[in-house]
Amino acid sequence: MFKKCLAAFAALMVCAGQTAAYENREETPTTRWDSGAEIVWRYSELEQPAGISTEDAVTVLIAATRRWEKVVPVRFKFAGVTRETMEASEKCSAVSPVVIGWGSGHPKYPNMAAFARPCAGKSDASRIVGGTIEFTATKPELSTSPTRLGTLDVIATHEIGHLLGLEHSNDPDSIMRPKLEEAQGNHIKGELSSRDMAVAAVLYKAGMPELGGEDWRDMYAAAPEDIKVRFRAALIPAR
Template sequence: MASTTSPLLLLLAAVAVAMLVVAPVSSADLPSGFASITSKIPNPWSAFQNLTGCHFGEQQQGLAKVKDYLSHFGYLPESSGFNDIFDADLEEAIKVYQRNFGLDVTGVMDASTVAQMMAPRCGVADIINGTSTMGGGAGASSSHVHGRNLFTYFPGSPAWPRSKKSLTYAITQTSLTSIDRATLSQVFARAFARWSAATTLNFTETASAKDADITIGFYAGDHGDGEAFDGPLGTLAHAFSPTNGRFHLDAAEAWVATGDVSRASSDVAVDLESVAVHEIGHLLGLGHSAEPSAIMYPTITSRTRKVDLAEDDVAGIQNLYGGNPNFKGVAPPATSSRDMDSAAGASSRPWSALVSAVAVAAGLAVVAL
């Protein structure tokens, strides 16, 4: 029996499709890491999108790389060779990952999980030796309260000696970056100052790496510390716990050290000061936080500036070193649309509108046929 097509449905379908074609969503409105999909420069983890919907019991090419990713960040034990089978260990690792990032705990490579995995991020693991998980400074919990004591420390809570209030740092490796030395000094001075404002610590740049407590440098690929970099928009940087003092940045990133990074011409531009503030937190002993507004949250969107300590960061660092009596408190939350992507739930994400629009357009088109 032939069906008649409603003119209204055809009109609605046409409008929905036209909205996607004529007014495409900006890369800034997509989840962390999705900016790289619209860029000519691929994200090292962009192939994960081919595994969207993959679940327990399946075997798909590329799952070995997902396992390697989860192993690198502490969710799976290290292995000499992962396979492409979606086994029980992978399912459980994904559930822990989803719980840490505030996603629906499904154990499936759903769209939001894939998007989060593709986000540019810090190279420091979320789970170290199976003990230091994101989720709570006073004892991690799978049912943590949003925004309250979600900071963590490295295993054993290493810190600089309480008697050592003044730390020195040296910028030691700059040959792989085009940013001039004076600008680098200004950026790192501001980044360190954000932590000293809240604590009893003071930081001073020195020209001698030999005399420095902390060394900072730009490196590419395998640079001898066991934590190889992977090119643009993958692992941005990493730093080691106290009192190691090493802070390394991936020289392949499109670092922005001056001006408004949100107006950068490149979709893969990364704000240097934002990453520096995060890595200094590691140098001082902080692990990752499950609070999306925190500096110590593991991921950051390209073309985003995020440099102000959140209450979670301040609580964590002051618990280690004490508070600065002159500290004026945490700055009001930023309102920029390019702030760190919140992992509090799909309904709060700006890119959920895109998913809804696609679903509506597809649904109307089917009904109209």
């Protein structure tokens, strides 16, 4: 069904019934944050579904950021709760916090349960300096489903991957796969796969040694060869 959907709707169209759907690009990201960056973020509770509390949403989001901190050389800092509109926060700035919140959905692709907008620097298009993540407040799997917090966890981890510069993966076990299923029961499926970690390791390879961990270097060394081949010609110089 997935292949038929892609063929029918082209690169950016979504499949009906998917919890989260995005364009199916190759695993060849070309942008990332500076190594050692502190990504300051705020949570906007404006338009938050009644079935989710601010405390629960922030707890889920912090857990999702912590997953990525284990494999990329950046740190996330929660800067509090706001009620700003997502439209007001879309303007990119190197000094403004990332805003994660709720809205009415993607203007062109309303089936999406969420989408991320990483912002590139004006003088260096390979450098991410900010962005937003917007969840669709009207999606039942995020608002009324008994497993809404588990589903939010999965989607948040996926979108933070995009915010960090990762693209989609064809690996069915990847958190970056284009189609994310609704969480089942209390089983949280927001964990990163070995391939997710390997792709992140390749993307942020230049900045890993300066943070002093053998884990990142070991992760890169263990990355599948096909991933290394895709990136060799486009690895971003150290910053």
